[in-house]
Amino acid sequence: MDSAREMVPAGGYNGALFRPVYQLVNNMGALLPILTLILIGSTPLYGSDELHIQLLDVGQGDAMILHQPDACTVLIDAGPLISGHLVSRHLMELGVDSLDLVIVTHPHLDHFGGLFDVLPRIKAKKMYDNGLSNKKWEYFDDYRTLREAQPYEVAARGSKIQCAGFEIEVLHPNQNPNPEDNINSTSLAMMIRFGKFRLLHMGDLAGDGAADFLETAPDLEADVIKIAHHGAADAASRGLLERVSPDLALISTASSNRIGSPYEGVLTRLEKMNIPYLRTDQSGDIAILVSDGSYEVTPAFSR
Secondary structure, three states, X not given: OOOOOOEEEOOOOOOOOOHHHHHHXXXXXXXXXXXXXXXXXXXXXXXXXXXXXXXXXXXXXXXXXXXXXOOEEEEEEXXXXXXXXXXHHHHHHOOOOEEOEEXXXXXXXXXXXXXXXXXXXXXXXXXXXXXXXXXXXOOHHHHHHHHHOOOEEEOOOOOEEEEOOEEEXXXXXXXXXXXXXXXXHHOOEEEEEEOOEEEEEOOOOOHHHXXXXXXXXXXXXXXXXXXXXXXXXXXXXXXXXXXXXXXEEEEOOOOOOOOOXXXXXXXXXXXXXXXXXXXXXXXXXXXXXXXXXXXXXXXXXXX
């Protein structure tokens, strides 16, 4: 990232509480589990000048909240069925009684299942997904019924969604993806921009789909990357990480799961490339506060 950006302390650390993250980042030369980074540029002109991002600890699944107070709230994925109540709780703790946008990256249950708890409680003004079906997974028909009850639109490469002071640009897949393709290969991948801050959200886009994505993707440089597919073996290639050049990687995963994520090779690659990372199975909910030309990352260490 930009060499004009500098890292400054945001506080100390409790040796016992922060030890898992401290041991990780210390091996890569960084000493702080709470990071504040300075971004050179102007702040957004719409609504609050703060963007609150939460990558929630939903076990083996994905759920992220983007919240600009008094302006816009977006939910990207909602985790598995068993964790929907956690997503609802977080939204209600933020005082959210209406979601401006719900985005489902792809039709796998560990990404849309939590909506069965969220949407009956909290209204969605609009919903996006990649438009594809998943006849092999239970509950997809129920998801489609839920989706059809909301104002709905298919998102694809070129879609730009402005919500108050932040923008979500869809980078993948192209319009009308092949329904026979691997479902993860057609996952939405998005760049989230707020002022000069950029977060690349890779959904579950990994393997061959991620390789195709790299061939056609525009500028991918970002401050933070949400690693695809829970950090599985087919995620986060060296080519992708070189293009993104992130200050921090986030991995949403459970400690014990059927796909063996996060894969040791992915973690080793991040370490060799000097990219600090945080995992929800070790750090709990991970909060990012973007404000006043800087952003602060705080692992919660709680479920």
